[in-house]
Amino acid sequence: MDQTTLIVIIVACVIALFVIAYFVSKARTKKKATECPIDxxxxxxxxxxxxxxxxxxxxxxxxxxxxxxxxxxxxxxxxxxxxxxxxxxxxxxxxxxxxxxxxxxxxxxxxxxx
CATH class of the missing domain: 3.30.1360.60 (Glucose permease domain IIB)
Known part of the structure; x- marks a missing residue:
């Protein structure tokens, strides 16, 4: 495995982690916005x-x-x-x-x- 392939794999993994973190954060925000915190x-x-x-x-x-x-x-x-x-x-x-x-x-x- 050459150095260019290794860099591409690392960049792809970092991008995938950011995408996953974005959607998890968005789902949590949406849930909080719809919950009524009082009686x-x-x-x-x-x-x-x-x-x-x-x-x-x-x-x-x-x-x-x-x-x-x-x-x-x-x-x-x-x-x-x-x-x-x-x-x-x-x-x-x-x-x-x-x-x-x-x-x-x-x-x-x-x-x-x-």
Whole structure:
């Protein structure tokens, strides 16, 4: 086996390892993004029930739920679920869940059928 063949084999192995590492990393990221890290039913209850939620939207660190009414909102229960802050607006509640906000939004919208 000459030196050129050996170099080609080593380069091919390194490329194969990088490709495998990329796909493993991508699979782990996708799994984490779809898992809801909190008790979703408790969040719905704290927001006045499933029927009270019009829509859910997220930014990289916050989750906003637009609501039909402000009746039955339990801000302490939302904080107990892990929100580091909660702001109640006229027709919405904005919660700071950090990086988990997108996963919670996806789970909420799946449950709401949106």
């Amino acid at each position: 979703l039913e408790a969040l719905f209850k704290a927001l006045g029930g499933v029927d009270n939620i019009v829509k859910a939207e997220s930014t990289p660190s916050t989750l906003r739920a637009t609501l039909e009414s402000q009746n039955g909102i339990d801000l302490d229960a939302i904080k107990a679920l892990g929100a580091s802050g909660v702001v109640q607006g006229a027709d919405s509640v904005t919660m700071i869940f950090g990086k988990a906000s997108a996963a919670i939004e996806a789970a909420m919208n799946a449950r709401l059928g949106k």
